[in-house]
Amino acid sequence: MFKFFSESFNNLKKAVSNTAQSLVGNVVSSVEGETEFSDFVLDDMEDLLISADLGVGYASEIVDKLRNQSKIKPSDIKNYLKEEFETVLKNAGSTELNFQDGNLNVYFITGVNGVGKTTLIAKLAYKFKQDGKKVLIAAGDTFRAAAEEQLNIWSERAGADIVRRDKADAASVVYEALQKAKNENYDVVLVDTAGRLQNKFNLMEELTKIKNVIDKNSPDSLRESILVLDANTGQNGLQQAKVFLEAVNITCVALTKLDGSAKGAVALAVAKEMKLPVKLIGVGEKMEDLKSFNAEDFINAIFEG
Numbered sequence: 001m002f003k004f005f006s007e008s009f010n011n012l013k014k015a016v017s018n019t020a021q022s023l024v025g026n027v028v029s030s031v032e033g034e035t036e037f038s039d040f041v042l043d044d045m046e047d048l049l050i051s052a053d054l055g056v057g058y059a060s061e062i063v064d065k066l067r068n069q070s071k072i073k074p075s076d077i078k079n080y081l082k083e084e085f086e087t088v089l090k091n092a093g094s095t096e097l098n099f100q101d102g103n104l105n106v107y108f109i110t111g112v113n114g115v116g117k118t119t120l121i122a123k124l125a126y127k128f129k130q131d132g133k134k135v136l137i138a139a140g141d142t143f144r145a146a147a148e149e150q151l152n153i154w155s156e157r158a159g160a161d162i163v164r165r166d167k168a169d170a171a172s173v174v175y176e177a178l179q180k181a182k183n184e185n186y187d188v189v190l191v192d193t194a195g196r197l198q199n200k201f202n203l204m205e206e207l208t209k210i211k212n213v214i215d216k217n218s219p220d221s222l223r224e225s226i227l228v229l230d231a232n233t234g235q236n237g238l239q240q241a242k243v244f245l246e247a248v249n250i251t252c253v254a255l256t257k258l259d260g261s262a263k264g265a266v267a268l269a270v271a272k273e274m275k276l277p278v279k280l281i282g283v284g285e286k287m288e289d290l291k292s293f294n295a296e297d298f299i300n301a302i303f304e305g
């Protein structure tokens, strides 16, 4: 594990307070005072879980389990949900970001436009630099005019190096970055990518091409293929995940803009439906606003109070 990320996160509770209200607070207060799980109570609960963005499939699965049993009472609802969500997160795998000391570590960052990919790269660069690592950014978003400039500013701020080529083919920028990283003994390469091309097909084709360049030129280096999802997009994010999963073998999710979002339940939906762990969370726009995702802390934060 990359130790810098293991710091405790005191503001997590604040960042997920809207999610806590929509996913736990509202559900618990609508159920807790009831004497039994009547159809009326369960329908209401299902609606609330869906509106918290847990997803229709998962919401009805939870409600159906309660419908077909007599052991669990409405007054147990909070503990029941807590255990349910803990299990789902656990089953999605380790939430620790993969990192190997003494080797090249490549992080391939993808996601639709505006979710926070470039910001995540900047934050990761900053974290790795703070830990004394040699960091190279590959400016693989050659499509959007301002993207490379944005990265340039961030990389300077973080103290990382950058490979950029105006209007070049994205895969060739990544190729060049990998050569440089190997020749000059870098610890980390962060690959930024476009969020939008002429159409979705072109985007997926370009991302697949970049992935192939990494696999071919640095076969043992791809540490994580990170899909960036904006917490505010909720269930739409899940649809996006499916497309990217097919194209580039996503290994984990970074959930950005969790600060203030009421749809943090998407972390559970991603775990349940995609079997993907959330490993990183973005809780603001500044360099230091990146945290490792810890399942236990997340659960405690949304169930406390």
Ligand SMILES: Nc1nc2c(ncn2[C@@H]2O[C@H](COP(=O)(O)OP(=O)(O)OP(=O)(O)O)[C@@H](O)[C@H]2O)c(=O)[nH]1
Pocket: 111, 112, 113, 114, 115, 116, 117, 118, 119, 120, 141, 144, 147, 193, 194, 195, 196, 256, 257, 258, 259, 281, 282, 283, 284, 285, 289
């Ligand atoms: N509040 C908040 N804002 C964020 C977070 N992460 C990113 N942002 C903001 O989201 C906006 C888009 O971020 P970018 O990093 O440019 O997104 P992108 O995915 O690279 O976008 P494209 O390159 O256009 O595909 C910026 O205004 C960021 O400051 C976060 O964790 N919290």
Ligand SMILES: [Mg+2]
Pocket: 117, 118, 119, 141, 147, 193
């Ligand atoms: Mg970008």
